[in-house]
Amino acid sequence: MQDANTLLQNIFGYPSFRGQQAEIVAHVAAGGHALVLMPTGGGKSLCYQIPALMRPGVGIVVSPLIALMQDQVAALTEVGVAAACLNSATGADEARDIARQARAGTLDMLYVAPERLLMPRFLDFLDSLNLALFAIDEAHCVSHWGHDFRPEYQQLGLLAQRFPSVPRLALTATADLPTRADIQHYLGLQESPVFLSSFDRPNLFYQVVEKHNAKKQLLSFIQGEFPGVSGIVYCLSRKRVEETAEWLAENGIHALPYHAGLSHEVREANQRAFLRDDAVVMVATVAFGMGIDKPDVRFVAHIDMPKSPESFYQESGRAGRDGLPAVSWLCYGLNDVVQLSRMIQESEMAEQQKQVESTKLDAMLGICETASCRRQQILAHFGEDIAPCGHCDNCLSPPITFDASTAVQKLLSCIYRVGQRYPAGHVVDVLLGRSNQWVTSAGHDQLSTFGIGRELNQRAWRSVIRQLVARKILQVDVVRGQSLVLTELCRPLLKGQEAIQLRPLADKDRGSRTQADRWLRTEREERLWQQLRRWRKEVADEHNVPAYAVFSDRTLRQLVEEKPLNRNQLAHIYGIGELKLARYGDNLLNLMRQIGEESTGGE
Missing domain, CATH: 3.40.50.300 (P-loop containing nucleotide triphosphate hydrolases)
Structure with a gap:
């Protein structure tokens, strides 16, 4: 077994583990099962990729999408990891070659769809392998409570019965409490630790x-x-x-x-x-x-x-x-x-x-x-x-609320007087006093609420309606033509027993973000950034991989900011491991020198 930190730095080029990654890696590498809940971009894949490299045998990764498998395999291959995927796009000859590699012990990771894994023939094939672990990605697909239920995921619990000694790792970025309970139940992880990271994405x-x-x-x-x-x-x-x-x-x-x-x-x-x-x-x-x-x-x-x-x-x-x-x-x-x-x-x-x-x-x-x-x-x-x-x-830009009690009373009264049988657009037309054919044919131009809401425009009234729906003071009856319907919560408002604060219609630019990420400071940095991106694209096309599999924007940004001058300085850049340093180091240093020589004095 290789050391986890050495693998992290030499293969992936990352200086250290983040959050609970190190604890998860150690637990799984030692043979433990786990449920991992980590935000998107939090580094879930490393939690099974590194243990798969540390343990003898091939790691089996269950993934629901061909595109995801192909991306992961491309990125792993680019850093020197022997990875492959089996899916509906895999030809027969390629599948046989992958199977040979797996049996020979020369394959580190194999990605498969749940449908293929559940086939009796594939399960027999797994019986013939030395298995490092099972990683079940996008594990929320197990649950009816989740937002992307896939029934075949629930059958993956058979891995616990058929391969009880092989570590099982379920991973997801989105799971509320009922979904987590389903994952544990269906995948046989009730007694396994749950590694729960913050769901916050501060960037x-x-x-x-x-x-x-x-x-x-x-x-x-x-x-x-x-x-x-x-x-x-x-x-x-x-x-x-x-x-x-x-x-x-x-x-x-x-x-x-x-x-x-x-x-x-x-x-x-x-x-x-x-x-x-x-x-x-x-x-x-x-x-x-x-x-x-x-x-x-x-x-x-x-x-x-x-x-x-x-x-x-x-x-x-x-x-x-x-x-x-x-x-x-x-x-x-x-x-x-x-x-x-x-x-x-x-x-x-x-x-x-x-x-x-x-x-x-x-x-x-x-x-x-x-x-x-x-x-x-x-x-x-x-x-x-x-x-x-x-x-x-x-x-x-905190919204400044206003006392909307009078406006809300007008709206609720209007909905009541049109019989709670008309959609928002019709109600707003009545409030604004619009004598169109729908309003006049219904006789609503004769109502006491006709034209009493001209202090607000159409967009503002629709904003009020949305806020009342969100607070369950109003409901939209989609069975009866999107009619606005009053709920019991409107009574004290209609009787003037309660006041209500609402947000005004937002200004066009309210809450617009600042351009804090416009980080390029000089013309030289701009040229270097664009040159690095062009070079990355050329390399990616040559290797037939996505550009980020060569280097991420984070790596290119650090190259621009720190402008390394030698291989030792390059080795400390985020995302540059041993293989990428050997493969691309000279090209990167040449680009740095070239842009430096082209730049004018004083920058």
Whole structure:
């Protein structure tokens, strides 16, 4: 067994373990089972990769996505680890060669999908191997309570019966208490330790904006904050994905679509471009992203509200995996809530599951509508209590609430007088005194509430409605045409027995983040940064791997900031292990000297 710290430094080029990594590695390397809950970008993969290298035999990694397997294998191969994956894209000859390597003991890690692992023939194959460990990645897929349930994951408990002496490690970044209990139950980990790290991502800035023209708002966000970098945009529907990708492309953004309705070839090509280039924006449904290891995603934007805090946390967590500053930007409106509610009610899931999903949607709406720290609200959903973070839109620009009692009384009275049978748009038209055909045909232009709400505009009234829905003072009846319905909580407000404070309509720039991550200080640093990125892309294309598998942005940034002059200084740069130092050291030093010689005096 090799020393864990030596492997960490010499192979992966990292100076030290973070958080609980060292404790987890030692536990698994000694033969222990475990459940690991660690935030996206927290270094989960090292928790099984290093023990697999320390223990004799091959480590089996269960992964749900081909793309994730391929990325992990490419990155491991680049640092000299013998890794392979078996999936539906693996040819027969290649599969036989991988099997030979595994039996011969020359393969360190083998990635497989759960469906393949459960095949009797594959289980017989595993019987013939010397097994170092089983790592079950994305373990939340075990649970109905999780946000990405996959029934085949529940069958992985057979590993405990068939291979009881082989360490089993379940890992996930998103699991509330019921999901954790399911993971332990189905994977036979009830007696195993749980390593629970903080779910906090301090490098991630959270910003929520009210939707009024999502595509224009998105374009302004990207052009103003993140020109020429990698990002992900999530949309609720396939149609919206294609329209948004086309809109961004027409406006000079290198944007590509991704959803399940595209052909396999198009999805593969677009995902490959996103992973291997430095400045691609992927516009996608939630079909894209689970397990994506690209560390230099600088932003994740949602132009429709996610269905749950778990989904939001995992999707937004795909930004800034390298630890550098990144942004989660969410643009949402009342129609998002209505659409998601309808999708839940019209689905074929059991009533109990519908209640679970509705509860999660309510929690997500609460995160969007909170006037307090967003990070505090997100982490509370996972049972973690923190002080206000000081690094989200609400912390940087705290919303100033106002006494909305009179406005709320007008709104609630109007909803009551239209019979609680009309959607938000109709109610707002009545409040604003709009004599359109729908209002007049219903006779609502004769109501006492007609035109009594002209002190607020349409967007402001919709903001009030969203906040009341979030507080459960109002409900949206998706069965009866999205009608607004009063709840028991409205009684004391209507009678004037209680006052209510609400947030005003947000100013356009409220909560806009600072450009703290614009770190390049001189023209020389800018040239060196761009030259390093071009060189990295050339090497990645030559080796047929993603650019980050050569070096992450964090490594390139440290090279620019520290400007090492010799191999000894290079060896102390984050992410440069022995193999990469030997392979790329001379090229990097030559680039440093070349830019230095080209620079003018005084820099």
